[in-house]
Amino acid sequence: MSVNTESRVDLRVIADLIRPGSRVLDVGSGDGELLDLLAREKQVDGRGLEISQRGVNECVARGLSVIQGDADRDLSYYPDKGFDYVVLSQTLQATRNPKEVLNELLRIGDRAIVSFPNFGHWRVRCSLMFKGRMPVTKDLPYSWYDTPNIHFCTIRDFVALCAEVGATVESAQALDANGTKIGLSMPWWFWNFFGQQAIFLLRR
């Protein structure tokens, strides 16, 4: 389900947000890289939800507990507060109903961790402004007509959505094109312009 396989520097940042020994649900677990990292370094009790058969098989072969399913459809079957953290990395933009998915993450997890590519990044803006074309970059490699990314947002859009669903932002980080964290002291507009992806820790 994780559609952006190029830059997974966000996984390191996500792992650092997670308390050792906690219960984690990774929504869009891909080939299991994050769950594997968390199991090895943080001794978490991890579970995954992944849409692709290949991804699920790779996870199962690694000994991870992953089920085949769809974030838009299958999150409703998880009980309230069944996990300490629910992670949605690089997947929000590929869901049909991001608002409902975000609500579900906050219902299932004590905390939700969401990472997503920032459509407000300057390269994206430049592509639209100067070329007049939907951006195709190293990190967003799809053309508009075949992209699984159907609901792009900017960092500011996401902050607004968090307010709308009543989520409290416990921490937020933006990574630039090199995967380097952007200084905390920088204002939102700066993050929204230079952040290539963002990682939010939320609770309700």
Place this chain on the structure above:
Amino acid sequence: MEQSKVRSARDEANSPTSKLVQFGADKPLKLGSGSLLSPFQIAYQTEGELNADRSNAILICHALTGDQHVANVHPVTGKSGWWEMLVGPGRPIDTNRFFVICSNVIGGCMGSSGPATIDPATGKAYGLNFPVITIGDMVKAQAMLVDHLGIDQLFAVVGGSMGGMQVLEWAHSFSDRVRLAIPIATGARHTAQNIAFNEVGRQAVMADPDWCGGDYIEQGRHPAKGLAVARMGAHITYLSEAALHRKFGRNLQDRNEITFGFDADFQIESYLRHQGFTFVDRFDANSYLYLTRAMDYFDLAAEHNGRLADAFRGTKTRFCLVSFTSDWLFPTEESRMIVHALNAAGASVSFVEIESDKGHDAFLLDEPEMHAAVHGFVNAAARQMGIGE
């Protein structure tokens, strides 16, 4: 020729060439129906060696028309084991590493007590005097076998279809005795459609005059036609439209034109007739009634007020479910329902839906994705639990 094979199948039913454990009057099997089965016997096969700390045992549960001959040559048909692709040396369930047990279910006809068994009280075959059994009864009997073998905890219980039902029942009734549960192409209940197909099969058996009200063994008859029709009907449900079309299409059998008669003009007809008539040589008609009934009665949620999640509450067992896209007998939704219940119960669960056009039968066939998933799941757990290569 056919007669001698039938006798051979009946011989297997009473004095099997498999290993045999007999439970006397001191160890009756308390059945779900409330009655007792005693004495009774279980025929089983094993492969591989039990390790010193008895931690490497894997129980394979067979499907409706399967038996204990999972990885060895079948004594009646001479065919190789029904799950040799999955179970054997170097296979995903590696018998160089694991001690594999597979027993004929209670109610079956390959040596465990069933309707073809001679009732010691009368000296005659049980026939319909055999008590109706449930999936739960099959599993209780298997648990007694596992006790007999001196094994407290099974490393894994694996099975497809009716075997998958037994896996779920194991995880439900003996949760602390099962580390890994691998239910494949199965459901936590039989659906109305499945019951309907089974009923058609049973009616076909009972409509055969040679069935003799279930007393055919004592009367020296054999309801081969009825059982063959039951098998033909059921066999269709194990395949898929796509697979049938791919294999047979509208191809004619040994002829260039249709004959305007009721011969097997089409290859599919010929194929089904063959399936039917080879089946009756190795299977007991009454067993077919009992085992289909056991499947019909299976409904894990029923004893938990319809809440399947409660059947698995607090379980430590790790689950890996597998379904196939073209299986319309146990469609993916049935597996997904179990997965959702296990999630709700907080259980550790993996679930793989495999793309295949081979229908329900896919679980018995060469499906590398299934084998990879089972291998990965078993292997990772064995590594974590320190069971050697």
